[in-house]
Amino acid sequence: MSTNMSQAGPASATSALLALPATVLRYRGLLGHLIYREVHGRVTGSMLGVGWLVLHPLLLLAMYTLVFGVFMQSRWGAHGDGIAYFALALFPGLLVFNIFAECVNRASTLVMQNPNYVKKVVFPLELLIVPVIAAALVQFAIGFALWLTLVFVLQGEIGWGLLLVPLVLLPFVLLVAGVSWALAAMGVYFRDLGNLIPLVTQVLMFMSPVLYPLSNVPQGVRPALYLNPLTLVVEAVRAAGLQSDPGGLQLPVGYGLYVFVSIFVAWLGTKVFQGLRPGFADMV
Template identity: 40%
Template sequence: MLKGRAAPGSSAASVQGFQALTLWGNHLRQTIELTLRLTMRDFEARYRGSVLGLGWAFLTPLLTALIFTFVFSSVFRARWGTGQDGTDANFTLVLLVGVLTHAMLAETLSRAAGLILAHSSYVKKVVFPLGILPIVVVLGAMITAAFGFLIVLLGHLVYSGHIEATAPLFILIIIPYLLLLLATAYVLSALGVYLRDIGQIVAFIITASMFLTPIFYPISSVPPAFRAVMLLNPLTTVVEESRNVLLFGRAPDWQALAFLWLGALVSFPAAVWVFNRLRVGFADVL
């Protein structure tokens, strides 16, 4: 055999491997395009026919924060401080960060519970990847919240005259949060097919999580005995660290952030596995 000449078998294997890789790449591209198309169609459908249209994406979180600000700062006399110089922080922006973070959770939970039931016609379509539906829900919640977080940045710029140098670190907080939301969406959407009571349970969880997370009050005001328990809530970490990097100019708590990432990286593949195991019986139940 001449040196440098590849064996026929290895050449055929290389061609087959390249073809398989190409097919996988095309499938991935088509899935991403379908996911983005469904996400944009879902987002546009929310404001289709309304007078203000996309303006509601800005107006809704702002009005919500203003109402809560009046109730909790004027009526209940809640006060916030930066923890640095004792001055008052802009309560509306502080509150808005918490409201937006919880809104992402609320939208994901409320829609995921009946997601497969609402798209039952897709279940028996072999070519339709059901796994993208939870992704569409979470992406929709993220896009809506993005408008609100833009208001936070612009408001802080007007209020303080600058954007905090720590603001880019927000990406390290939002990514694991999105993975946790995706994990929740996968599990709830699958369980919702078999357990129709999931919707009622989710409604209670949404309300409870709003008051058991430091959204309307600082974590420092919680008694130490309860604070330790509250810190086990991933939403607490997301809210607190988002405020730190976006409004207070503080670096995040790296230990808390590491636990958040660990929980996300463990929960997400486990949730996908659960979804794939349960989806086998979707057609029989529906």
């Protein structure tokens, strides 16, 4: 499975990325088991069992709404007098952030936590991130269904842009995978990443419109926030459910750039992973 550094250049990274769907299909049985283990492991032994998959996002929403909506008296843009609307606008941002945080925070220790796949089992190590992403998407789907239920109950309708949410999430997942591949490879050599990355993800949350509307940010600062990989996704998913306008996706140029950046990050993450993989067995 290993290759030398001279083979881990752009060509091998591109080939590995293009071959990813076929690789996933080939190992679908094992991946299905790993995904089940990842999801089931989160609720094993708990009294509520799978109920935690529903309760967790609701508790998270309640906590942030209490702190920011009640204690700090925050309100959301033109809907400044409604705590209910604040909760509805806050929820999708938290759900998107959790996909990113769960995958990226786990990535730096992923290879180290699976030494058998490095030394004993013939397995494409880049697929180790797939169960983590899949579990995060399951949690997102449950939370998203709860959010849409709340939107319908409180507003009586759901925006038509809802149908565009998969178009937003697909490149976002690709970007998350690229970041995770790079961190998984570097985490084998730099163990401090496990402590640093959670701090960085928290900074990214506060530097994206998860807890506040983008309209509250000074005009001159807004372009900087779009450098954050969370901003466009959070804005688009929120608008898809709350408005008839699908948010940032109304601008094809902006969405096209987002897709291009996601593909590039995935390619770069693959290149880093391929380049550092030959030394995994010696470091694990």
